Amino acid sequence: MAVVRQRAGAFLLMSCCLVACSSSGSARMSRAPTRRTPAATTVVSAPGGPPWSVQQATFEFDDLSRASPARGPNPPRAGRSLRTTLRWPVAQDGQVAPGRLPLMVFAHGYRVSGSTYSALLDDITRAGIIVAAPEFPGESAALPGPAVESDLVNEPCDMEFVASSLESNPPPELRRALQGSSLIVAGHSDGATAAAAAGYTSACSSVPIRAVVALSANDVPMTGASRFGTPPALLAITGTADEVNPVAHTQALYQHAPSPAWLVTIDGGSHLGTFTTDPDLARIATTIADFAFAVADGDPAARARLGAAAGLRIHLQSR
Numbered sequence: 001m002a003v004v005r006q007r008a009g010a011f012l013l014m015s016c017c018l019v020a021c022s023s024s025g026s027a028r029m030s031r032a033p034t035r036r037t038p039a040a041t042t043v044v045s046a047p048g049g050p051p052w053s054v055q056q057a058t059f060e061f062d063d064l065s066r067a068s069p070a071r072g073p074n075p076p077r078a079g080r081s082l083r084t085t086l087r088w089p090v091a092q093d094g095q096v097a098p099g100r101l102p103l104m105v106f107a108h109g110y111r112v113s114g115s116t117y118s119a120l121l122d123d124i125t126r127a128g129i130i131v132a133a134p135e136f137p138g139e140s141a142a143l144p145g146p147a148v149e150s151d152l153v154n155e156p157c158d159m160e161f162v163a164s165s166l167e168s169n170p171p172p173e174l175r176r177a178l179q180g181s182s183l184i185v186a187g188h189s190d191g192a193t194a195a196a197a198a199g200y201t202s203a204c205s206s207v208p209i210r211a212v213v214a215l216s217a218n219d220v221p222m223t224g225a226s227r228f229g230t231p232p233a234l235l236a237i238t239g240t241a242d243e244v245n246p247v248a249h250t251q252a253l254y255q256h257a258p259s260p261a262w263l264v265t266i267d268g269g270s271h272l273g274t275f276t277t278d279p280d281l282a283r284i285a286t287t288i289a290d291f292a293f294a295v296a297d298g299d300p301a302a303r304a305r306l307g308a309a310a311g312l313r314i315h316l317q318s319r
Contacts, residue, residue: 049097049126049128050127050128052089052097053090053091054088054122054126055087055089055090055094056086056087058083058084058086059084059086059171060082060083061081061084062081063079063082063157064078065079066154066157067079068081069138069151070148071147071148072145072146073145074145077137080154080161081137082135082158082161082162083134083142084114084133084162085133086130086131086132086133087121087122087125087130087131088130088177089101089125089127089130096174096176097128097177099177100176100177100178100179100180101178102128102130102181102292102293103163103166103178103183104185104213104292105133105134105160105162105184105186106131106133106187106191107155107158107159107190107194107195108133108135108139108188109187109189109191110147110149110152111139111147112141113135114133114134116141117275119281120284121133123281123282124285127285127292127293128289129292130181132162134159134162136151136155136158137151137154138151138152138154138155139152139190152190155190155191155194156194156195156198156202156204158194159185159187159195160198160202160205160206161204163185163205163207164205164206182292182297183208183210184211184212184292184296185198185209185211185212185213185232186212186213186214187215187217188215188275189216189217189244189245189272192215192216192217192218193218195213196219196220196234199211199212199225199232200212200232201221201224201225203224203227205228208228209228209232210233210296211232211234211235211291211292212233212234212235213237213291214235214250214253215238215275216237216238216249217236217238217253218252219249219256220253225257226258231257233260234253234257234261235261235262235264235287235295236261236262236263237263237264237265237275237284238250238264238266239265239267239270239274240268241269242271243270243271244271260318260319261318261319263316263317263318264309264314264316266284266313267313269313280312283314284314286309287309287314289302290302290305290306290309
C-alpha cells in the first residue's frame with residue numbers, strides 16, 4: 001500500500017480554495033449524463049437493520065466545466081471524471097433501508113483510493129447511511145500516473161459535484177431515500193482537508209452541507225461557514241501517534257470551527273491505520289454514524305450514544 005502523506009503546504013493550498021472553487025460555481029451543474037456500472041454487489045448479509053447489508057455500484061460523474069491535471073506522462077484532460085463507489089444499506093431481500101437516509105460523500109487521502117477505507121465505509125453504511133466515495137483525478141492511486149497533490153484545491157468542488165449529481169439524478173432505487181437527505185462531507189488526511197474546506201470555505205456548493213467529518217485533518221479558513229445559514233457541525237478524529245498530521249492540526253480545526261463540534265482522540269492511533277486496520281475500527285465507525293444521525297436528523301438517541309462514545313483508548317470532547 002502506498003504511504004499517505006500530506007505536506008505542510010496543504011493549509012496554504014486550501015486557503016486558496018475559495019477562489020479556485022468559486023470560479024466553477026455557476027457552471028458546475030452542467031455535466032454529461034451519469035453512467036452506471038451495471039453490476040451491484042452485496043458485501044455483507046443481514047435480515048434487517050441496523051446493521052443492514054451493504055450494496056454497492058460504481059458511477060461516473062462527469063464535470064465538464066473543470067479540467068483534470070497531467071499525471072506524469074498522462075497529459076491534462078478537459079473535464080473531471082469522478083468515478084464513484086456508491087454504497088447503500090439494504091435488507092437481506094435487497095430492499096433499501098426505509099425512510100430518508102443521510103448521504104455521506106467521503107474523500108480519500110493522497111496516493112490512496114476509496115477502496116483503502118472499505119472496512120470503515122462498509123461499517124458506516126451498515127448503520128443506515130448512503131456513502132459515495134469518488135476517486136479524485138489528481139490524488140487517487142486507482143488512476144494511472146503519479147499522484148498530484150496540488151490538485152487538492154479542486155476536491156471540495158468535486159465532492160459537492162458528486163452530491164449535487166446524486167440529488168438531481170439519483171439512482172432509481174435510491175430516489176426516495178435521497179429525497180431531501182442531509183449531506184455530510186467526510187474524508188481522511190488530504191480528503192479531510194477537502195471535506196473541511198467544502199463545509200467551511202468553498203463557494204461552489206448548491207447543496208447545503210449539514211456536517212463535516214474530518215479524520216486527521218489540517219485546519220482551513222472559515223470564510224464560508226455560514227453561507228447556508230447554520231454552519232455545518234464538525235466531528236474531528238485523530239490518533240495520538242499520527243506520524244503525518246500532528247494532533248495539533250486536527251485540534252486547530254476543532255478550535256476554529258463554529259459550534260457544535262466534537263473532537264475524538266485515539267490513544268496510539270496512527271495516521272492511516274486508525275481508519276483502516278485499528279482494533280477499535282468498528283467503534284470509530286459507530287461514532288461517525290451516531291454523529292451523522294445526531295446532527296443530520298436530530299436523533300436524540302444517537303446524540304446520547306455519541307456522548308457516551310468515550311472509553312479506554314477513545315477520548316471525546318465537545319462544545
